[in-house]
Amino acid sequence: MHTTTQTDDKSISADLFSIKVSQRRSIAMLTGSLLLSAVSTSVNAGNFISSTEYLPYQLPSNIQETCDKRDNCPEIEVKYLKSSQNWTDEIANARIDNMVVNSQMTESAPIKGKSSKKEVTAALDSFVSSQFQDMPDDVSWGYNLMIAPIYLGHVDDFELFEISSYVYTGGAHGMPYSEYLVFDPSTKKQVTLDDMLISGKKPRFEALAYDAYKTWVKTVAEDVSSYEKNWPFTLSDNVTLTDTGVSIRYQHYSIGPYAYGMPILNIPYNKLDKVIKPHFIPK
Numbered sequence: 001m002h003t004t005t006q007t008d009d010k011s012i013s014a015d016l017f018s019i020k021v022s023q024r025r026s027i028a029m030l031t032g033s034l035l036l037s038a039v040s041t042s043v044n045a046g047n048f049i050s051s052t053e054y055l056p057y058q059l060p061s062n063i064q065e066t067c068d069k070r071d072n073c074p075e076i077e078v079k080y081l082k083s084s085q086n087w088t089d090e091i092a093n094a095r096i097d098n099m100v101v102n103s104q105m106t107e108s109a110p111i112k113g114k115s116s117k118k119e120v121t122a123a124l125d126s127f128v129s130s131q132f133q134d135m136p137d138d139v140s141w142g143y144n145l146m147i148a149p150i151y152l153g154h155v156d157d158f159e160l161f162e163i164s165s166y167v168y169t170g171g172a173h174g175m176p177y178s179e180y181l182v183f184d185p186s187t188k189k190q191v192t193l194d195d196m197l198i199s200g201k202k203p204r205f206e207a208l209a210y211d212a213y214k215t216w217v218k219t220v221a222e223d224v225s226s227y228e229k230n231w232p233f234t235l236s237d238n239v240t241l242t243d244t245g246v247s248i249r250y251q252h253y254s255i256g257p258y259a260y261g262m263p264i265l266n267i268p269y270n271k272l273d274k275v276i277k278p279h280f281i282p283k
Helices: 027-036 063-071 086-101 119-132 202-217 224-230
Strands: 043-045 048-054 075-083 144-155 160-167 177-184 189-191 237-242 247-248 265-267
Touching: 048 144, 063 119, 075 086, 075 119, 075 247, 086 144, 086 160, 086 177, 160 237, 177 237, 177 247, 202 224, 202 265
Parallel strands: 075 144
Antiparallel strands: 043 048, 048 075, 144 160, 160 177, 177 189, 237 247, 247 265
């Protein structure tokens, strides 16, 4: 995978979203800085330029007043893609809007359709308001909702992104989420796993993914069969291309406990000949 260097955005990753709640900052201060500096540092890979811009969301006045008094304002940080290709922005940002409106993401229940800006604002207002409906008055922490697109680089002509989010509504930890996006400039469309696969080859791909799962399990457990009884293999369609093969991303709790993070299974291209279409294998 050919990657490029960012200054502002390079530190954003799935791990970043697992921030300590004690490091939150006032949303009033946040939105002020967002409006002053809307666009982050650019990335250039070939002719593709990628940056991000913040959603200038402000807390409702009654919420702002309440949380200022308690010093536990909810933190909202939503970034949108702003690139040299409008069609990629439209696809990625529609997905980000979906994730705001449906902040409890699950891999088994993908969100489809478009959400309006009015729906996005209403969802954020509902999210921040729920903090003061759910929490006792003396609690000092605040809710967190963070979403951002991350440019991963490109393999041949395919442009690769990841959308990462983090939602915290109390408890021992928040819930990160990560989703890959693969864009094909020749068709101006998002590429899915089904698009990559040769017709009839999904069972073979699943078998290769299962082999990769067993290899990964050996890094976290002594016995694969015992581990699989508690955390059985499932095939995820959350995939991206790399220089060496296809990577499959899993969410927390999909194939392992929370402490194991969001596993990535890797299938090398030399095993994918006649499984994925030839133009998805780097030249």
